[in-house]
Amino acid sequence: MDAMADKISADDERVRPSREQAEAAVRTLIAWAGDDPTREGLADTPSRVVRAYGELFAGYESDGRDVLDRVFEEVAGYEDMVLVKDIPFHSHCEHHMLPFFGNAHVAYYPRNGVVGLSKIARLVDVYARRLQTQETMTSQIVTAMQDALDPRGVAVMIEAEHMCMSMRGIAKAGSRTVTSRFSGMFLDNPAEQARFLTMVRG
Structure with missing residues (x-):
């Protein structure tokens, strides 16, 4: 991108x-x-x-990759998964301009260091504060992580309730939509996907 x-x-x-x-x-x-x-x-x-x-809609003023501009390389050789889960967000559906909201779960396998944990939450906000689809937002977070950090793999799952479905149309309040995308180690190894999902649900 x-x-x-x-x-x-x-x-x-x-x-x-x-x-x-x-x-x-x-x-x-x-x-x-x-x-x-x-x-x-x-x-x-x-x-x-x-x-x-x-x-x-302040997210239009930022580039998601710029949020991840500082990497900490002195992490004592840590190479396992880093997971930040239950990141709350609010966004707006680009089809009806009604809110959707929920939680994002973001994981990655570091290659050359780790990024500050708050930066991952900020990255979610950059893409949430735009007119969005949940599917696009999920992909944008993965792409930004890959481009900025060159990790060995990224996993993102978003769970959200959409007011365009709860307040109008079919009017089914409480239903949630789940999207996910994987790259690198997560994409190549189903066991890593299962581990990610287990950690999120745990």
């Missing part, structure tokens, strides 16, 4: 609308929903929504 494709950059060919245009769009949606965007309770809603979107 090309670095320039991983984030919206200053010279991106897409033109980002102004804050004023974004707030006008929110007012239009409020009116379309059937309410009055000028009434007291809604008058400041467009600016609040735009501020919230700045936080919710």
Whole structure:
């Protein structure tokens, strides 16, 4: 994946609308929903929504690989699996712009050192804070880990509930979607996949 494709950059060919245009769009949606965007309770809603979107979609401003830019090589020869599990996240479905949320489990086999554990959680946030599909997010985390760390293998599993399925359409609250992707040792050896899954469930 090309670095320039991983984030919206200053010279991106897409033109980002102004804050004023974004707030006008929110007012239009409020009116379309059937309410009055000028009434007291809604008058400041467009600016609040735009501020919230700045936080919710901050992942577009970052390259996931840059999060993993520091590796600790003095780890006393540690070569076994490193697993960070139950990383909570919130994201938004790119099809309906409704939230999906859950936990990510990320493991890797180091080759030339280890990365700070908090960096893995930050990596999950970079991709969660975008319009996403769960499948794409799972793959993006694996690709970023492979590109930045050159590990012997990466395993990622994401479990999430999607509001586009819980709040609308079939309206089945509580159902969860599970996605996974493996590379390197995990992809080549089913026993390593089983070990990863056992550690996650344990």
